[in-house]
Amino acid sequence: MMECLSGIKINNMRNLIKFFLLVTIQSCVVVSVFSQEKVSWLTPKTQDFRKRIDFWKRIYSEIPSSEGILHDPNDLSVVYERINIEGMTHRQIQKKMRERKEYIRRVLNQFAKTGREGMSDEDFQLVQGIANRSAGELQAMGQEVRWQQGLSDRFKEGVQRSYLYLDKIREIFKEEDVPTELAFLPHVESSFNYRAYSxxxxxxxxxxxxSTARLFGLKANYILDERLDPIKAARSAARLLRNDYVRTGSWPLAITSYNHGVHGIVRAVNNMGNDDIEDMVKNYNGRRFGFASQNFFACFIAAYELASEPNKYFGDFEKAAPIQFFEINLQKSLRIKTILDLLKLDEETFLYYNRAIRPMASRYNYNIPANYQLKLPMELYQGRNEFLSRLEIKSEESPQISTDSFHIVDHGDSLFTISRFYHIPIDRLIEANGLLNPSSIHRGQKILLPTHEGILAKAAKKVQPVARVNVVVPREVVTEVVSEEVATIFPQTFDFYQPLPPLPAFLDLDLILEENVERTQLVMLAQNDVEVLPDDITKNYDFDLVKISHNVYQITIEIDETLGHYADWMGGGLSKIRALNGRKVIRGLTFGQKIELPITDEMVGDFNAKRFQYHQSIEEDFYQNYTVSGVQTYKVASGNSIESISREQEIPLWLIRKYRPDKQDLNLFKGQEIELPLIQPKG
Structure with a gap:
């Protein structure tokens, strides 16, 4: 790797050198082991498995997302009908599928009982291809009809997008000793959608x-989510696949492990007594080895065959030009807007190259941590020295907290409404006030308002004058303004990788709250300021820290938290946490469990701010991509748990809990009816 000028790196030179080395090696007739293995693991051994592959090739290349098919999930060669769903809503599609599945079930049952007699030509055409099946088989098939939406348009778009990073991913896989064919795996996982969020x-x-990202070295916090960096995530994916290969001894099983989990695949191998993926798919009946896991390897081969020869299947199309950039090591922590000013770069371009930086972090102008590798477009390379010089002399001042700027809590206030009114992120309020329990503030409490660039952020430019509000503003600011109407600050939705709307203007001397503003108007204004999160996140979690003794606090384990998270939020000290809690943490953590943490009084605000950021980022990412359209009633069956229902229905556990009467009680009993949210993707 070529390095110059304080950490600037150029990727193309490394690629060039490696290319010539590879050509030289191959000219010496040294053949890659993976090339030798290609025929053995990418070529199906049975006709049944080839049918699976061909089914998915048809889904990926022939049937668009405006159509779909009803088929048998066990014999993918059995397709009952193709249905057009263009212009239909999610609920209309569900209703249509229920009706057609019931029709197919009725026809199969009728044929199983009476045969061709009394059947219409249309009905008989449905069963003609499976007329030789036994009555029992036909009745069973009628109970298992499955709907599969087409993906050909999305797959083609994914193939076009893939060329943006495909060469770099292949290079990384070579470095990590993983077959470069596996660089096509994102076609199955995400259609190479760089914004993908499930x-x-x-x-x-x-x-x-x-959780998996953390194990393989990817950061996922409020500022950075390296899962969204195609290059860093590719290296982690290669190491995960290599690890699974070592555990299973087979690339087909390693690929299947990527979906099913390596422990489950190892268990399946032990149960079957062999490592034959085709035998496993056909005969293994593991409880969680369902349709997705059974078909994952077939999907991969289908995607590989299509994406390897895109012109054969999709005709001529424009490939995305490979991304070109250089990197600079950010030697000090700086705010995003400061970096943009120094670079003279717009936010959209900056986020396009630096996909790991969360758009919400950019919107609220957070600090990018020191030693972050900035990716910059090659057209800025000529001005790199000037940028580095400006970077050397730039010193970032931390936001100042003035005791002249605070909010007096009144009835109905929460950090949520205060945050929205002043446009100060909740985590900054938590940190500035050292709050032990962000979920609970009391009437009369003074909440310090950390200023940004010396000026207190204001919720809106115009407010209906009604009555007086309990707000103290800096003494040096004039305190009169007449306003006319409530303004909506943000649009309903955000494009995940487009620049987000700017924050409202900071207070000018002539834009200060009218003396007569009613307390209820504060809450209404906060609600009108439409944010990504639909409700008060502080009310959905137990963020309370209870002081036990000097430098020891008790914490209640929340959903998706681990000891590693606590150590990160404390700034280190995993061994101290284990030593303090002993046997309580040996077998892992459970929701609602209480443990002790070695936190100093000075660390409380920072710890709780980072904890809040973590859960806020999870919810923000969800609501940027999905909406809750309603609720459905779910009847709890024997053996069900909140965790199993979450997996089965593909609903995040934190979201299910929001619909529980007691958010701290996740226990269920057989026959209980619970409410589950209905989730729809945005757009």
Whole structure:
């Protein structure tokens, strides 16, 4: 790797050198082991498995997302009908599928009982291809009809997008000793959608969950989510796949592990007594080895065959030009807007190259941590020295907290409404006030308002004058203004990688609150300021820290939290946490469990701010991509738990809990009816 000028790196030179080295090696007749293995693991051994592959090739290349098919999930060659769903809503599609599935079930049952007699030509055409099946088989098939939406348009778009990073991903896989064919795996995971975010929280083209990302070295906090960086995530994905290969001894099983989990695949191998993926798909009946896991490897081969020869299947189309950039090591922590000013770069371009930086962090102008590798467009390379010089002399001043700027809590206030009114992120309010329990503030309490660039942020430019509000503003600011109407500050939705709307203007001397503003108007104004989050996140979690003794606080374990998170939010000290809690944490953590943490009084505000940021980022990412359209009633079956229902319905656990009467009680009993949210993707 070529380095110059304080950490500037150029990727192209490394690629060039490696290319010539590779050509030289190959000219010496040294053949890659992976090239030798290609025929053995990418070529199906049975006709049944080839049918699975061909089914998915048809879904990926022939049937658009405006159509779909009803088929048998066990024999993918059995397709009952193709249905057009263009212009239909999610609920209309569900209703249509219920009706057609019931029709197919009725026809199969009728044929199983009476045969061709009394059937219409249309009905018989439905069963003609499976007329030789036994009555029992036909009745069973009628109970398992499955709907599959087409993906050909999305897959083609994914192939076009893939060329943006595909060469770099292949290079990384070579470095990590992983077959470069596996660089096509994101076609199955995300269609190479660099903004991809699943309902349960998997992110990026490699669809890493936060817990797995953490194990393989990816940061996922409020400022950075490296799961969204295609290059960093590719290296982690390669190491995960290599790890799974070592555990399973087979690339087909390693690929299937990417979906099913390596522990489940190892268990399946032990149960089957062999490592044959085709035998496993056909005969293994593991409880969680369902349709997605059974078909994951077939999907991969289908995607590989299509994406390897895109012109054969999709005709001529324009490939995305490979992304070109250089990197600069950010030697000091700086605010995003400061970096943009120094670079003379717009926010949209900056986020396009630096996909790991969360748009919400950019919107609220957070500090990018020191030693972050900035990716910059090559057209800025000529001015790198000037930028580095400005960077050297730039010193960032931290936001100042003035005791002249505070909010007096009144009835109905929460950090949520205060945050929205002043446009100060909740985590900054938590940190500035050292709050032990962000979920609970009391009437009369003074909440310090950290200023930004010396000026207190204001919720809106115009407010209806009604009555007096309990707000103290800096003494040096004039305190009169007449306003006319409430303004909506933000639009309903944000494009995940487009620049977000700017914050409202900071207070000018002639834009201060009218003396007569009623307390209820404060809450209404906060609600009118439409943010990404639909409700008060501080009310949905137990963020309370209870002081036990000197430098020891008790914490209640929340959803998606680990000991590693606590150590990060404390700034280190995982071994101290284990030593303090002993056997309580040996077998892992459970929701609602109480443990002790070695936190000093000075660390409380920073710890709770980072904890809040973590949960806020999870919810923000969800609501930027999905909406809750209603609720459905779910009847709890024997063996069900909140966790199993979350997996089965693909609803994040934190979201299910919002619909529980007691948010701290996740226990269920057989026959209980619970409410589950209905989730729809935006757009």
């Amino acid at each position: 309902k349960v929280g998997a992110a990026g083209i490699w669809q890493f969950m936060r």
